[in-house]
Amino acid sequence: MTRTQRSESTDPTPEIVAVFGQRAGVGATTTAVNLAMGLAAAGRSVLLLDLDPEGGASRTMGVAGHERGGTERVLRERAVRRDMIAATKIPQLYLAPAGPELAALDTDPGTDEDSLTRLCQALSTLPDLSLDFDHVILDCPPSLDILTGNALTAAHRILLPLAADVPTLDTLPRLLQQVNAWRAGRRQPLYGFYLLIGLRTATLNSRNLITQVRLEHGRMALSTEIPFDSRLSKAETPTQPLLMSALTREISQAYLNLTAEWLMLGERGDRPDGGWRPHARAERLERHRARLAQGIENWRLDPLSRLYDPEQAMRHQDTEALGVLFEAAAPRQRFPLDWRPGRAMWLMLTLILLVGALAVWLQPWRLDEQRRLELAARLIGSERQWDAGSRLLARADERAYRELLLAARLLETNRARLIACAERTASSGSAECLVVLPSMEVAP
Structure with missing residues (x-):
């Protein structure tokens, strides 16, 4: 991987994000992993650090901690080196996995005067790597220990998955005070503390709790x-x-x-104060969502990607083939949909149609046999429509394709026979006209 282009955000690069859950089961690891993948789908380069001794993020990404030494080496050596991180199946997403010795760091913090700055010191060495990251996602354990303290102290932004229940909301003010105490006097700037609400049950009580959170924390x-x-x-x-x-x-x-909302945190809105008007914000979010979904889809369609899905690629090819067929069969649009002709234009079009109809009705002798055949071919369909339809049918149903070829051959053979019979009838006055049936001469 080469150095990637810097993000458009004005925030420091890389942006360090700590994802912390107050207790197990609130989805902190799931949030960290999927946020990291979403940012990678947006074209960002992401490093995911698994600081949870349980190693949930490492198992989800399919990387074992013992293969690369794990994040315990990052904390002990106060540096991030290339052999401490591993590439994942997702392009531009790297992982520093949790190793078996990570839990010992919580009980044995060492003899440092300040054991909460180890991770911050380690992340300061990232510019020395050959990899250039836009985001660093820290998956924290669900407890206020040394590992979590290191992550919360090193982060530029903190994301807290929050269960909408009374015990969680009661302990939230104390958690905010603890974070402020840990970060007091630190040089590392904190640009935001964000609450991600999880809706477990759609009850009136849970909705009231969510409304309370939004009113109290804005x-x-x-x-x-x-x-x-x-x-x-x-x-x-x-x-x-x-x-x-x-x-x-x-x-x-x-x-x-x-992920779309996270990408907008570093963007300036359309208001003079930098905020967003509701309509503009919704449009911007939708553009980000479409970009993310397209990025994930491209991974599945690219044969060189480790996420390549042959079935998904085949469905995509079929969709493209149907699109070509529909485009060939659809009538061409001559005017924009929002075009509104005036009265003079309507009169001119009506006059042109009347003159054209009168000319066709009064002078049928101008259309000889060959021109009538060409006109019928245009009404039936162009060669491009026939080719597109036959290719699609051959791929979908070989038997139906063979039957279609048989019908086409019969039409051509009988057309020639009938024309010859009509010429004999005109010259001799009577003739027996025979047509070819499928069981007579033409085989599929």
Whole structure:
């Protein structure tokens, strides 16, 4: 991988994002993995650091911690080196996996005067790598320990997946105070603390809690809400990100919304103060969503990609073939859809149609036999339509294609026979006209 183009955001590069859940089961690891994949689909270069000793992000990405040493080496050596990170199946997404010794760092922080700055020191060495990252995503363990403290201290932005229940909301102010205490006096700037609301049940009480969160914390609460997915809760360990395996599911679409909203954090809006008008914001989000979905689709259609899906590529080719056939069969549009002719134009068109109809009706002798045949061919369909349709039919149903060829041969043979018979009848006065049937001469 070569150095990628810097992002358009005015935020520092790379942007360091800590994803932290107050407790297990709120979807912090799922959020970190799918946000990282979404940013990669947008063309960004992303490094995902698995700081959770459970290694959920590493297993989801299919990278074992013992293969590369893991993030414990990043913390112990206070540096990020090439042999500490691994490439994933997703283009431009790299992972520093969690190793078996990561849990020991929490109980044995070392003799440092300040053990909360190890990760910050390590990430400061990223410019020395041959890889150039736009984003660094930190997947934190669900506890306020040394590992989480390092991540929250090193982050430029903090993303907190939040369950809409009373215990979580009651402990939120204390968590914010703890983060402020950890970051007090640090040089690393904090550009935002964001709440990602998870909607487990669509009850009136849960909606009231969400409304309360949005009123109390304002812009800290992202507009995206992550729905509850029972299939995800039953799975022991996801084998791949949701954006890779189940893009059409509601929860996957929510993570697309999250990534699109995250991309807008560093963008200036259309208002003078930098904010967004609702209509302009919705259009911008939709453009980001379409770009992300197209990026994921391109990975599945590219034979050189490790995410190449032959069935998806075949369906895409069939869709393109149908599009060519429809374009060939559809009438050409002569005027824009919003064009409105005036009264004079209507009178001129009517006059032209009357003159044309009168000319055809009064002078049929001008159309000889060959011209009548050419006119019939135009009404039936052009050669391009026939070629497109026959190629599609040959690929879909070989038997139907052979029958179509048989019918075409019969038409051509009988046409020649009938023309010859008509000439004999005109000369002799009577003649017996025979046509070829499928069982007589022509074989498929």
